[in-house]
Amino acid sequence: MLSWDNSGNNKAYQSKQVAFVYNPPSVYSYLLQEDKETAAKTGLFPAPGGPSGRVKRVYVDYYGVFKASPYPEVAKGFIRYLMEPKRYSEFLVATQGRYVPVYPKMQSDPFWTSKPQFAGLLAIGREGQPMSWEGRITPALGEVVSQSLLGKTAHEVLVNGVEPAAAAAKLQAEIVAIYRRMNEPV
Numbered sequence: 420m421l422s423w424d425n426s427g428n429n430k431a432y433q434s435k436q437v438a439f440v441y442n443p444p445s446v447y448s449y450l451l452q453e454d455k456e457t458a459a460k461t462g463l464f465p466a467p468g469g470p471s472g473r474v475k476r477v478y479v480d481y482y483g484v485f486k487a488s489p490y491p492e493v494a495k496g497f498i499r500y501l502m503e504p505k506r507y508s509e510f511l512v513a514t515q516g517r518y519v520p521v522y523p524k525m526q527s528d529p530f531w532t533s534k535p536q537f538a539g540l541l542a543i544g545r546e547g548q549p550m551s552w553e554g555r556i557t558p559a560l561g562e563v564v565s566q567s568l569l570g571k572t573a574h575e576v577l578v579n580g581v582e583p584a585a586a587a588a589k590l591q592a593e594i595v596a597i598y599r600r601m602n603e604p605v
Contacts, residue, residue: 433457441466444540448515463540465547477547480518481556519544559601563594 428440433449435457440446443463450458465475482501484494501507504522511518512530519540520526526544531537549556563569572590575581598605 444517444519447536447540448517451515458536461536463536463538465539465543475543475547477543477549479549516540557601557603559598559603562597562601568593 428437428442429446429449431437432440432446433454443461447458447461447463450461465473467473482498484491484498488494501510504525507522508520508525508528511520511525512528516534516537520528520531521544523545525531526541531541554560568590572586575586575589576583595605
């Protein structure tokens with residue numbers, strides 16, 4: 420299957436229907452809590468390399484405050500509260516590896532060092548590139564991602580037999596249209 424909702428890969432792995440998934444932290448944190456036997460047999464690794472090498476893709480969550488927020492200082496204070504190192508570390512451990520620490524020193528915490536499975540995940544966190552690389556995350560990129568344009572394009576090529584060059588040209592036009600509509604540089 421080329422595309423499904425974001426829980427599909429988790430369900431497929433957790434029910435032992437597939438041997439590999441791309442999104443291991445959420446799968447592994449579940450296994451640590453609900454299926455320790457499968458967790459012990461599970462590894463977390465960067466995606467395999469291809470002809471052009473290997474890209475360690477990092478997906479990140481962000482905290483932000485809207486410009487129109489009626490209480491921006493309260494919101495910023497809450498973010499500082501959440502990211503205080505001790506509290507943040509407790510959160511990471513409670514999620515059982517769902518998130519990799521953004522503070523490098525936290526990678527030496529026994530929670531991370533006691534599980535060999537985390538070595539590849541920590542390497543991705545240290546060396547990985549966010550999806551926006553070399554650019555930056557913007558509302559237009561958010562729309563491209565939320566519309567699953569890359570996955571839809573792959574589907575067109577692999578399932579519907581559309582020529583790759585034609586599919587890429589259509590994708591390029593869709594992305595440019597989104598960026599222009601949002602007044603972002605193309």
